[in-house]
Amino acid sequence: MRSSYLELVCPAGTPAALHAAVAAGADTVYCGFRDCTNARNYPGLNFDMDEMIAGVTYAHEHGCKVLVTINTFPRAGQEKSWHQAVDNAAIAGADAIILADIGLLDYATRSHPGLRRHLSVQASAANALSILFYREHFDIKRVVLPRVLSIEDVASLIQQTEMETEVFAFGSVGPMSEGRCFLSSYMTGLSPTHEGVCAPASHVVYQDDNHCIKSCLGSVTLNKFSKDEPAAYPTPCKGRYEANGRTSYLFEEPIGLNAVDILPQLKAAGVTALKIEGRQRSRAYVSKVVGTFRKALDDLAAGTQTHGSGDLKTMAEGGRETSGAYKKGWR
Amino acid sequence: MDESRLPVPLARVALRVIPESVLNRLTYLLIRRMQKIHPGLFQNLARLDAATVCIEPSDLPYRFVLKFGQGPTSLRTAPRAGYSCDAAVKGKLESLLNLLEGRIDSDMMFFSREIIITGDTAVVVALRNTLDREEIRLLDDISAMCGPVSNPARKVIVRVNKFMDHIKTSMKNAHERRYSRDADETAAKLECARLQEEIKALKFRLAKFEVRGKRMDASAL
Structure with a gap:
């Protein structure tokens, strides 16, 4: 062994x-x-x-x-x-x-x-x-x-x-219980455990906004990357969210x-x-x-x-x- | 220089000077040739949902429109604005060629913002995965378009690129020499100014000594 x-x-x-x-x-x-x-x-x-x-x-x-x-x-x-x-x-x-x-x-x-x-x-x-x-x-x-x-x-x-x-x-x-991302299910209506992806490409949208890149999963904006800032995967656990008046990586950083x-x-x-x-x-x-x-x-x-x-x-x-x-x- | 790669500077010049109608004819022939060399690639592209992707080299004045899925694959040029695609991939020509040939990881290029993806991400992911299944060497495929003279054609491409490389290196060296001469001149001017200042200071001190000497002579009398 x-x-x-x-x-x-x-x-x-x-x-x-x-x-x-x-x-x-x-x-x-x-x-x-x-x-x-x-x-x-x-x-x-x-x-x-x-x-x-x-x-x-x-x-x-x-x-x-x-x-x-x-x-x-x-x-x-x-x-x-x-x-x-x-x-x-x-x-x-x-x-x-x-x-x-x-x-x-x-x-x-x-x-x-x-x-x-x-x-x-x-x-x-x-x-x-x-x-x-x-x-x-x-x-x-x-x-x-x-x-x-x-x-x-x-x-x-x-x-x-x-x-x-x-x-x-x-x-x-990934900070989630492996394979069980309820945030992804909530945002996309698809289950990672059944469909096999935590960020289905069909639900991912990148918007090029004057050199700023906005990444969205379904109707939720996950992140906005300024010019020269490295981009990251559009996964809910790596999103930058606003809470208590502060924008930060609440769960895990990219x-x-x-x-x-x-x-x-x-x-x-x-x-x-x-x-x-x-x-x-x-x-x-x-x-x-x-x-x-x-x-x-x-x-x-x-x-x-x-x-x-x-x-x-x-x-x-x-x-x-x-x-x-x-x-x-x-x- | 990696002789298995399509020379990017040469490709960039060619894509800028070849008239659009001729370029579209050439891309049509290239796709036909690639269908023979990479039948698996085109079978896999045909398995995908029908889609149109704009390939936008940031260092060219136009973009390419790639159509694939559920029918024949086509590639042609289009103006930068006024054409709607399902998705777009933007980046320097070199980055896009590296992506096509699978030489660099596309996620890495995405993280570092070398390429930008917009529109339907599923379409781009499907295209990327399908291309990555195939070993594409664009220089080989372009050379193959020349039929029986493909080997000499390839040699000509490599040689022209070497010549361009030589010209570029010579110009770079000349530029460096020119600026290094400028730098020498600047240093000489600075040294000259420093010496002039030193002479001026010495003259001043000498004048002071002369005054002091005259005073001493006067007091001795």
Whole structure:
């Protein structure tokens, strides 16, 4: 369970990104089907069945594993699409599937007992009892931990559960309970847990107002960026709101998570795998971020110091980075 | 210089001087050629909802109108104002070419405000994701338009760009030399002024000594 090797798990939103991730040194890539069964259901993104089979074959030929993400929650009466996704992942030869919904976990356990199951971050399993429940009932082999835990919390959970754990190493910082953004549901009328996006592109509008950019989600103005101010994603948790006569980032500032400088601590905590977020990002992003983490992990294995964080600042949301809850804990 | 890239300065000059009617004919031929080289790209574009996107290079006097989805894909020029699109992407020509070829992350360009997106975001996201699936090298595709002479054509493009680069470097060096000469002249003038001031001070002190000497001579008498 505790390995001295930190597995690098990388995003692939398209076949081209999968190739880029493999070339940049990914140990494992994760991807989803072209529908609402995964939490990155953006237009033009993801894999159809032929692309999934070709992607798995290509990755395996290059010594890389493939995880298929089926981590949204089936809508009542429409479970068939989600069951089909699990079946298709098995047919494509995926090394594991990443699930969140209890019903779907049950289906996968019964239908494909030999297919490895990972618990998605969308399940928000952040304590030992919860993780052990999923292991006991659905034989999950790995848990992806929510981004609200400090390194000490992570180490303690690993000790208590003796589970393989995957933690986020690069991506966004979200203050919501993972995958359950009620603000987004309120603003768009769409559920992130069902539709697979927290800021549906169909509801996002940018207005160029004399060099000021106004970002809106539905009818709500989330932010206004002045000239030369870095822009950010139009997500409700990163909005700049007015409260008590003061305009500020009430929940979280536009800032990216980067754990490249705390890899030794994560390794010491017993973490199995590092997850790079960004299936909705381009292949240029995948090449750059995966390449940087590959080098940092190789340096770590060789016992040399890592110096990678500065390289990725421009890739981070708002052009700023944080080690998130790993160091400061959660509010 | 990366010889796999379409030279941006050359492209910018060409796009400024080629008459619009000729340019529209060339873009039509380019799209036809790209359909043969990248059939997957055009199949994926055809899967999208029908949309029109304005591509607006900030360093060109006009913009491009790209139509795709549920029918043939087309690209043509349009005036900067007075044309309605579902969405628009604005930025420098170089940024937009990098975006097309997937060389730079589009979110990063958005954060840093190198590109600005307006209108229907879903249309732009779908287009970006569809383009990012494909390995596009515009220089190869433009060269391929020349058919059997594509290789010599590519060499000509690279050579003309090298020549332009050479001219640009020479002009830059000449500019620096000119200004460094100016800087030398300014320094000499300053030194001259400082020396003049010093001579003036010495003359003043000498005059004082002379006065003092005369007084001493007078008192001795």
